[in-house]
Amino acid sequence: xxxxxxxxxxxxxxxxxxxxxxxxxxxxxxxxxxxxxxxxxxxxxxxxxxxxxxxxxxxxxxxxxxxxxxxxxxxxxxxxxxxxxxxxxxxxxxxxxxxxxxxxxxxxxxxxxxxxxxxxxxxxxxxxxxxxxxxxxxxxxxxxxxxxxxxxxxxxxxxxxxxxxxxxxxxxxxxxxxxxxxxxxxxxxxxxxxxxxxxxxxxxxxxxxxxxxxxxxxxxxxxxxxxxxxxxxxxxxxxxxxxxxxxxxxxxxxxxxxxxxxxxxxxxxxxxxxx
Amino acid sequence: xxxxxxxxxxxxxxxxxxxxxxxxxxxxxxxxxxxxxxxxxxxxxxxxxxxxxxxxxxxxxxxxxxxxxxxxxxxxxxxxxxxxxxxxxxxxxxxxxxxxxxxxxxxxxxxxxxxxxxxxxxxxxxxxxxxxxxxxxxxxxxxxxxxxxxxxxxxxxxxxxxxxxxxxxxxxxxxxxxxxxxxxxxxxxxxxxxxxxxxxxxxxxxxxxxxxxxxxxxxxxxxxxxxxxxxxxxxxxxxxxxxxxxxxxxxxxxxxxxx
Numbered sequence: 422x423x424x425x426x427x428x429x430x431x432x433x434x435x436x437x438x439x440x441x442x443x444x445x446x447x448x449x450x451x452x453x454x455x456x457x458x459x460x461x462x463x464x465x466x467x468x469x470x471x472x473x474x475x476x477x478x479x480x481x482x483x484x485x486x487x488x489x490x491x492x493x494x495x496x497x498x499x500x501x502x503x504x505x506x507x508x509x510x511x512x513x514x515x516x517x518x519x520x521x522x523x524x525x526x527x528x529x530x531x532x533x534x535x536x537x538x539x540x541x542x543x544x545x546x547x548x549x550x551x552x553x554x555x556x557x558x559x560x561x562x563x564x565x566x567x568x569x570x571x572x573x574x575x576x577x578x579x580x581x582x583x584x585x586x587x588x589x590x591x592x593x594x595x596x597x598x599x600x601x602x603x604x605x606x607x608x609x610x611x612x613x614x615x616x617x618x619x620x621x622x623x624x625x626x627x628x629x630x631x632x633x634x635x636x637x638x639x640x641x642x643x644x645x646x647x648x649x650x651x652x653x654x655x656x657x658x659x660x661x662x663x664x665x666x667x668x669x670x671x672x673x674x675x676x677x678x679x680x681x682x683x684x685x686x687x688x689x690x691x692x693x694x695x696x
Numbered sequence: 697x698x699x700x701x702x703x704x705x706x707x708x709x710x711x712x713x714x715x716x717x718x719x720x721x722x723x724x725x726x727x728x729x730x731x732x733x734x735x736x737x738x739x740x741x742x743x744x745x746x747x748x749x750x751x752x753x754x755x756x757x758x759x760x761x762x763x764x765x766x767x768x769x770x771x772x773x774x775x776x777x778x779x780x781x782x783x784x785x786x787x788x789x790x791x792x793x794x795x796x797x798x799x800x801x802x803x804x805x806x807x808x809x810x811x812x813x814x815x816x817x818x819x820x821x822x823x824x825x826x827x828x829x830x831x832x833x834x835x836x837x838x839x840x841x842x843x844x845x846x847x848x849x850x851x852x853x854x855x856x857x858x859x860x861x862x863x864x865x866x867x868x869x870x871x872x873x874x875x876x877x878x879x880x881x882x883x884x885x886x887x888x889x890x891x892x893x894x895x896x897x898x899x900x901x902x903x904x905x906x907x908x909x910x911x912x913x914x915x916x917x918x919x920x921x922x923x924x925x926x927x928x929x930x931x932x933x934x935x936x937x938x939x940x941x942x943x944x945x946x947x948x949x950x951x952x953x954x955x
Contacts, residue, residue, distance in 0.1 A: 447787060582800050590783045590797075593849075596750040596776040597801040598768070640788060644833045649788045 426563055431661050431675070433566040434623050435631045437573040437615055439653040442636035443646070444608050447588050449506045453492065453609065454632045456514035457616045458625045460491040462521025470528060481617065488613035491517060496609040500602060562622040569618050573611055577650070580604055585646050627676030631657060634683035641694050660686065701764070703728045703857055703888045704749070709758030711748040717756055718744045724907050724916040731879050731889045732905035735896060737932050740910040742892040743779070746861050750776045762857065772801050775850035777860040780842045785834050791845050792830040795820055798852030820851035823878065840871030847875060858882060858889045864898070876902050896923065 438454075445453055464487035465480055472479035491513060498509045577584065586594040587601030594601040612632070619628035635656040636649070643649035660683050668678025702725035712718035719741035726732045734742050747753045749760050751767050762770050775798070798820070799813045821827040824844040829837070837845065843863055850858055858879070864872045879889045880902070893899055899906060899919065906922040908914040914931040915922040 447784075579805060582797075582803070582805060585789075586797055586800065589787045589789065589794075590778065592747075592752055592778040592782050593776060593797075595752045596771065596774075596778075597853075598751075598771055599800070643788050645790055645793055646788050 427675070428661070428665065430562050430566045430622050431627075431665070431679075432658060433563075433570040434615070434619050434628065435635075435657045435661050436654060437566075437570045438619070438628055438631040439635040439639075439657040440573050440577045440650065441608060441612050441615065442632045443639065443650045443653050444584060444588055445612060446633060446636040446640060448605075448608075450510075450609070450612075451633045451637075452507060452510050453495065453612050454616045454625075454629050456495065456510040457488045457491055457613050458620060458629070459514040460517035461487050461617060461620075462518050463487060463524055466521055466524040466529065481621065484617045484620075485614055487517075488617045489610045492609035492613035493606055496606050500605070565618050566622055569611075569615055573615065576607065576611060580607070581647075584608070624674070624676035626680050630676075630680035630683045631660075634680075634687050635660065638687055638690055641690055656686075701728070702726060703763060704890070705759075705761045705764070706745075706749070707759045707761075709745070709748065709755050709760060711753055711755040711758070712741070712744060713753075718911065719748075719909070720912050722758070722909070722913050724913055726888065726890060726905060726907070728888055729883055729886050730904040731883045731891065731902065732907065733899040733903035734890065734892045734907045734909055735894065735899045736909035736914070738894065740931070742894075742909055743861050745909065746776070746859055746890075746892050750774065750859060772853075773856045775853040775855035775858050777846050777850050777858065777863060779861045779865065780839070780846055781866075785837070785842060787834065789834050790830065791821070791826055791832050791834060791837070792817065794834060794845050795830075795848045795852050798849035801853055816854060817848075817852050820848040823851055824848045825874065838868070840867040843867045843871060843875065847878065856887055858887065860889070860891045862892055862894070864893065864895070872898075896928070899923075 442451075445451060461484040464483035468479035468483045471483075495506075495509050495513055498504060498513075499506055502509075583594065583599045583601065583604045586599055587604045591601045591605075616625075616628060619625070635653040638656050639649045639652035643652050660679055664679030664682040665675055667682055668675045671678070673681075704724075704726040706725070707723050709722040710717045710720050722741075722745065734745060736742055744753065748755050749767070751771070760767060762774060767774070795817050796809065796813070799809065799817065803809065803813075818827065821830055824847055826841065826844050826848060829841065834842070834845065843866075847860075847863065850860075860879075863875055867875070876898070879891065883889055883904070891903070893903075900923055903919060905917070906919050907916050908922050908927055908931050910931045910933075915924075915927045
């Protein structure tokens with residue numbers, strides 16, 4: 422039964438990530454998840470200061486708040502300046518990450534908090550293998566995953582037209598009052614929330630991989646946006662099943678197995694695909 | 697032409713970016729049923745003006761009215777065609793998909809695409825001679841074909857006013873001719889076409905109304921009135937040999953009555 426939950430959570434988070442992934446890959450925002458996962462460090466420190474090391478809810482609430490704030494700031498800078506997305510993301514996440522390190526040094530020194538724990542989430546975010554298989558914690562992860570998956574699914578379907586048009590041709594979208602900024606901000610905010618939830622449930626490496634790999638593979642094959650989104654879903658499910666088997670076979674963490682397979686798949690397809 | 701109600705009435709418009717205004721106190725009118733050009737040197741604020749008109753940039757002051765109404769009331773009747781460099785042509789979409797986007801302004805988020813919409817899209821594609829390319833991925837189009845697709849999207853919107861930003865930049869001669877012909881066709885149907893354009897020769901030859909701009913409005917009216925050597929010198933600053941040639945050609949145009 423535990424394996425059923427594990428696979429279900431993986432599929433839900435993966436499905437949500439590859440839905441948003443299609444849009445952020447097209448926009449050149451592939452590293453958004455990466456940036457956010459680093460930028461939430463100050464929230465984790467504050468969460469620790471408020472609730473102590475075992476109080477998960479503060480970590481989650483504050484991390485989501487900071488993650489959304491970060492992603493909106495990145496989007497705001499992108500829309501306002503002529504800077505490239507990678508420059509903006511590099512700037513924001515190193516700043517917040519360093520701020521988090523400073524806070525650890527200043528405020529948690531006396532309580533003997535191991536920076537390693539905070540950095541890699543060993544204590545706060547229990548390693549995913551135990552997390553997923555452990556009986557008691559499964560329901561919470563599953564509920565969170567279902568909620569975020571449903572929100573992102575409805576968002577993508579209901580907003581398909583403005584999402585497509587604001588990604589392809591912002592200016593025209595603006596001229597026909599489709600409010601492209603609003604939709605682009607929403608994508609960023611949802612990536613932020615998904616990233617924080619995924620850190621807890623499936624691990625950050627897997628999320629970053631699923632956010633980029635299925636959408637990129639689909640982009641290489643698909644001629645149209647809706648087929649790219651659909652194809653990314655199939656690639657996602659395939660990667661998760663094969664990656665899971667691979668991870669079990671060679672006895673490595675599930676997230677690593679899926680991420681490795683994803684990377685290999687993208688590499689192979691890029692080489693094999695005719696221009 | 698002046699007596700009729702203008703389609704566009706711009707009054708005392710000052711607009712630009714955070715660093716300061718690009719266009720200053722711009723006022724002009726554009727009558728119905730013409731192909732009008734907004735012309736002027738590089739950096740004159742032509743594209744900025746167009747972006748302010750369609751609400752992408754907020755003006756510092758001044759007003760823009762279409763049929764005496766605010767843009768937000770009539771935007772469905774206005775098709776804006778951005779410069780084709782503004783979009784990423786590697787986006788996964790076919791020619792057909794992009795032209796269908798022209799219908800979305802009437803459909804909102806939910807309304808379904810009907811047979812009639814498909815018929816309008818087919819006609820738009822046939823008009824620009826791109827129907828045979830409908831299933832082609834847009835990354836595999838030439839510059840001229842991209843511009844045709846953009847114009848077809850505007851046609852699919854079925855507007856009364858077209859606003860085109862540099863539609864002839866980076867397109868082949870054939871496409872330029874075809875597009876010019878199509879724009880005139882639209883004007884002869886009573887629609888109004890406004891083209892941001894930098895080539896005074898084509899402007900003099902093909903447009904019936906001009907707004908000569910260089911941050912301020914230098915002159916507005918029919919080409920033979922606007923493109924005097926005095927106005928051109930004021931707009932372009934100084935005497936350029938190519939402009940002397942232009943005014944020569946214009947005076948010969950003025951002598952012959954236009955078709």
